[in-house]
Amino acid sequence: MPIPYLENVLPGPGRAPVAFAHRGFSPAGHENSMAAFRAAVDLGYGYLETDVRTSADGVLMVFHDATLDRVTDGTGPFSARTAAQLRQVRIGGVEPIPTMEELLAEWPDVKINVDVKDRPGSALLAGLIERYGAHDRILVTSFSDRRRLGVFRTLSRPAASSGGVLSVAALTSLGRVGLARTLGRAARMQAVQVPVRYGRYRLVTPAFVSRCHRAGLAVHVWTVNEREEMERLLEMGVDGLMTDRADVLAGLMQERGFWPQRVQP
Structure with a gap:
């Protein structure tokens, strides 16, 4: 069954490779802020990548780290604070932490790749998908397959999904013996989102991409910031790239006729 999230159809023949703005776009380092997401959308991005965590009082917030220290003017565990307290913290001392509902509601035409970072987030994300009818706009992923599958x-009705660490590891080994399609169905995934390398092991190769495609799985690669690497992976046939350098990837996609990727409602 076709998954609308993965059908990145632009004017002209065929599908375009997907460009993901990884935590939005902010040269100032204000990742996962509404300003960063707005900057990416203004560049022409139709796909945003983000992370979600749950506040102490059960509100799903857009944030990556388990603690506030790295990117905000706050300190300590994220999960120890209520949503109201988290809204007082500033990313880079400037931007408030958004809620997932705020992001989902801001651009009804934009698709969002959501990495679920804690167990309570699974049910909360499912509730938001249902409330907004966002099944075709969300791809659910997580390093934990348990958290990922908990959303469903x-x-x-179905939403797109990328496998967790265990699913991708199984795909890497079993795919070589022709079981990639079977595993993809069993793991309830339509895409694999992976780095080029795990340590010294090069994961994304022409053979890996080919096996995934034969199994009906899209291949999205993170986090690719160098233009030369972007070009190499696109020539290899990957289906999507995630980048912190949204400006560089947008320029490359423009040259290839794949831009903009935001379809106005």
């Missing part, structure tokens, strides 16, 4: 327990 209460959804009324």
Whole structure:
């Protein structure tokens, strides 16, 4: 069954490779802020990548780290604070931490790649998908397959998904013996989102991409910031790239006729 999230159709023949703005776009380092997401959308991005964590009082917030220290003017565990307290913290001393609902509602035409960082977030994300009818706009992923699959327990219809660490590891080994399609179905995934390398092991190769495609799985690669590497991977046939350098990837996609990727409602 076709998954609308993965059908990145632009004017002209065929599909375009997907360009993801990784945590939005902010040269100032204000990642996962509404300003960073707005900058990416203004560049023409139709796909945003983000992370979600749960506040102490059960609100799903857009944030990557388990602690506030690296990117905000706050300190300590993220999960120890209520949503109201987290809204007082500033990313880079400037930008407030958004809620997932705020991001979902801001651009009804934009698709969002959501990495679920804690167990309570699974049910909360499912609730938001249902409330906004966002099944075709969300790709659910997580390093934990348990968290990822937890989102689907209460959804009324399917949404796209990328496998967690265990699913990708199994795909890497079993795919070589022709079991990639079977594994993809069993793991309830339509895409694999992976780095070029795990340590010294080069994961994304022409053979890996080919096996995934034969199994009906899209290949999205993170986090690619150098233009030369972007070009190499696109020539290899990957289906999407995630980048912190949204400006560089947008320029490359423009040259190839794949831009802009935001389809106005």
